[in-house]
Structures are given as C-alpha cells and as structure tokens.
Amino acid sequence: MIIAVDGPSGSGKSSTARGVATKLGLRYLDTGAMYRAVTWSALEHGLDLDDTAAVAARACALVLSVSTDPQRAQFAADGTDVTEAIRDPRISASVSKIATNLDVRKELIRRQREIIEQSQPTGGAVVEGRDIATVVAPQAELKVLLTADQDARMARRKAELADAVTAEQLRDQIVRRDADDATVSQFLVASDGAVEIDSTHLSLEEVVDVICRLAKEAEAAPRDQES
Numbered sequence: 001m002i003i004a005v006d007g008p009s010g011s012g013k014s015s016t017a018r019g020v021a022t023k024l025g026l027r028y029l030d031t032g033a034m035y036r037a038v039t040w041s042a043l044e045h046g047l048d049l050d051d052t053a054a055v056a057a058r059a060c061a062l063v064l065s066v067s068t069d070p071q072r073a074q075f076a077a078d079g080t081d082v083t084e085a086i087r088d089p090r091i092s093a094s095v096s097k098i099a100t101n102l103d104v105r106k107e108l109i110r111r112q113r114e115i116i117e118q119s120q121p122t123g124g125a126v127v128e129g130r131d132i133a134t135v136v137a138p139q140a141e142l143k144v145l146l147t148a149d150q151d152a153r154m155a156r157r158k159a160e161l162a163d164a165v166t167a168e169q170l171r172d173q174i175v176r177r178d179a180d181d182a183t184v185s186q187f188l189v190a191s192d193g194a195v196e197i198d199s200t201h202l203s204l205e206e207v208v209d210v211i212c213r214l215a216k217e218a219e220a221a222p223r224d225q226e227s
C-alpha cells in the first residue's frame with residue numbers, strides 16, 4: 001500500500017506520516033528532506049542557487065542516502081550525515097529555490113519513485129511532500145491532503161523551534177515558502193481522489209488515527225468489490 005500525504009508547510013505531514021507508518025508497519029519517505037539535502041550540497045559547493053543548470057547537475061551527481069525507517073530519520077549527502085543540518089533555518093530559507101528548479105525535481109522524482117518501488121516487497125510506504133498524489137505516486141491507494149489554518153501552522157512551527165526564530169523568519173518559513181512552492185506543485189487544494197483532513201482542531205494522534213482508518217478502508221475496498 002502507498003499512502004500519499006501532501007499539504008502546506010507546518011500542516012503536520014512529517015509527524016503524521018511517521019506515526020501512520022509506524023502504526024501500520026510501512027516504510028516512511030520524507031521527500032522534502034531530499035530537496036533539503038540538495039540545497040545543503042549546493043551551498044557546500046558554493047553554487048549560486050540561481051544557476052539552475054549547475055544546481056541540477058549537483059542534484060544528479062549527489063550520492064543521497066535516505067532512511068525509510070519511520071523510527072529513525074537519517075539522511076546522508078555524499079557520505080556526510082546531514083540529518084540535522086538540513087533542518088537549519090539557512091536551508092529552510094533557500095530550499096524553495098531548489099524545489100522550483102524543474103530539472104532538480106525531475107531527478108528527485110525519479111529517485112523517489114525508485115525508493116517507493118523498493119518499499120513494495122515489505123508492504124509499501126507512507127510518502128509525504130507536496131506533489132505525491134499528483135505527480136510522484138498518483139497510483140497511491142490512499143491520498144490525503146493535510147491542511148491546517150495559517151495561524152495554527154505558524155504557532156506549531158514557533159513552538160517546535162522553541163521561539164528561536166523571529167516573527168519575520170517564521171512568516172518566511174510558512175507563508176513565503178508555500179507561495180513559492182505552490183508555483184510548481186498543487187498542494188493547496190485536494191486533487192482528484194484525495195481526502196482533505198483539516199488538522200487545525202485535531203491532535204496529532206487524532207490525525208494519525210483518521211488516516212489509519214482510511215487506509216484500512218482503502219485496503220478492504222478492492223476485496224469488497226471482488227466478493
């Protein structure tokens with residue numbers, strides 16, 4: 001089973017997808033981390049992020065190791081563990097430049113599909129990002145658009161960063177980033193066949209439970225039609 005979870009920044013995609021994967025015994029793929037790792041690598045190499053050809057060449061050359069264990073997020077870029085470095089505000093501020101580079105997207109989507117394919121023998125994966133249901137895995141058995149209103153998303157991110165960001169940085173990470181990212185992916189409205197879950201007034205556990213229930217229904221649906 002493939003479960004696609006898309007949505008805007010701070011809506012709870014990563015925490016929810018990890019929780020669902022753990023509960024259902026599936027792999028977990030954080031596609032945003034892959035865009036972050038390319039950003040980290042491009043900056044390490046001193047590239048001008050506006051030089052789209054050079055950045056795309058870096059993305060293609062990058063040896064990227066991605067853990068799909070929902071209990072143990074780990075990412076390595078050219079042999080360096082970047083699990084923590086890719087969460088740095090410096091990366092969050094620049095990552096949209098990389099994510100709106102269409103040649104980078106082409107390369108990362110190719111890799112994401114490979115990782116998804118590799119998860120099939122062990123039961124599948126929960127894959128989260130911005131374009132999973134629409135582009136990366138439109139064949140997903142369950143497609144979720146996870147939303148929350150802007151104030152809730154900003155408050156969650158502020159709490160997560162232990163108030164270590166200014167109001168301006170917070171707005172940049174949530175509002176500006178979504179506006180830029182939405183120019184290349186459709187994650188603000190539910191695509192065909194996707195279920196929208198507004199998590200504004202739901203706890204993380206409640207959202208995980210709703211998705212697990214929908215997954216069980218989706219899994220049972222073809223069997224119901226056969227009988």
Ligand SMILES: Nc1ncnc2c1ncn2[C@@H]1O[C@H](COP(=O)(O)OP(=O)(O)OP(=O)(O)O)[C@@H](O)[C@H]1O
Nearest residue numbers: 009010011012013014015016156160199202203204
């Ligand atoms: N339903 C919820 N209620 C309250 N807090 C939540 C809920 N879901 C997630 N959170 C918290 O909100 C913060 C942001 O969640 P998370 O990182 O999972 O969002 P995201 O959509 O993956 O963000 P981004 O796309 O920017 O990486 C985390 O601190 C998480 O614990």
Ligand SMILES: Nc1ccn([C@H]2C[C@H](O)[C@@H](COP(=O)(O)O)O2)c(=O)n1
Nearest residue numbers: 031032033035095099129130131181
């Ligand atoms: N499938 C995806 C996943 C992520 N992005 C972009 C959007 C973000 O700016 C950036 C990092 O994602 P995050 O870790 O914050 O979820 O990558 C995308 O365009 N497509």
